[in-house]
Amino acid sequence: MSNTRLPLLEPAGPAVAPCCPPLTERPMTAEEAETAARMFKALGDPVRLRLFSAVASHEGGEACVCDISDVGVSQPTVSHHLKKLKDAGLLTSERRGTWVYYRVEPSVLAAMGKLLTTPATA
C-alpha cells in the first residue's frame, strides 16, 4: 500500500456535517451547542438570511456578488455578510475570473435541518 495522501476527490453523496442530534432528542452538550449556535447566529440577521437565500435559490446553487446585490445594502456590505456566512461554514467560495462565486454547503444545510427535526407526532 502506498502512503500517498488521499486524493482530493471525495464522494459527493448526501454528507451531513458532523454536528448534533435533533434538538428534541437529548440535551445538547456544550461543545455541540457552540458549533450549532455559530451556524444559527450566522442566519440570525435579516440581510444575511436574504443573501443566503439568494445564493441557495440561485440557478445552479451558486451566485456571485454581481447576482445578488438587490437586498438594499452596498456591495461592500454584501461582501462582508457573505464572508460571515463563509466563516460560519454555510457557504463556500471560489474565484473565477473577476468574480468570487458563492455556493451553499449542502451538508451544513442538511445538518441544520436535522437539528430541527421534530419527532413524529402522535
Place this chain on the structure above:
Amino acid sequence: MSNTRLPLLEPAGPAVAPCCPPLTERPMTAEEAETAARMFKALGDPVRLRLFSAVASHEGGEACVCDISDVGVSQPTVSHHLKKLKDAGLLTSERRGTWVYYRVEPSVLAAMGKLLTTPATA
C-alpha cells in the same frame, strides 16, 4: 350565517407557523427574512441553544427552570434566556403553582425545519 367570531379552538394538527418557503426555493423577501432571522438569532447563542434543547428533549416536551438548571449559568440567567426564546416565539410558558413550565412550540420548529429543507439531490 352568524357573524360571531370564530371560536378560539383550532385544529391541533401539524400546524406550521406561517413564515417562509425553503431557503433554497426563492430569495426571501425582507419581511420573511425579518421573521426568520429573529428565530435563528434566538438559537444563535450556545447557552440558549442548550436550554432550548433541554426543554425540547425533556419528558413530555416541557420543563420548568428547576429541571434544566445544569448548563453552568445562574438561575436568573437561565430565566433571562428562556424569556428571549419565548419572545422569539420558540417557547410557550405556563405558570403552575410555584414554577413556570416551558414548552417548545412545535409549529415553529416545523417552520424552521422547512426553511432548511434541501431539494432532493439529483
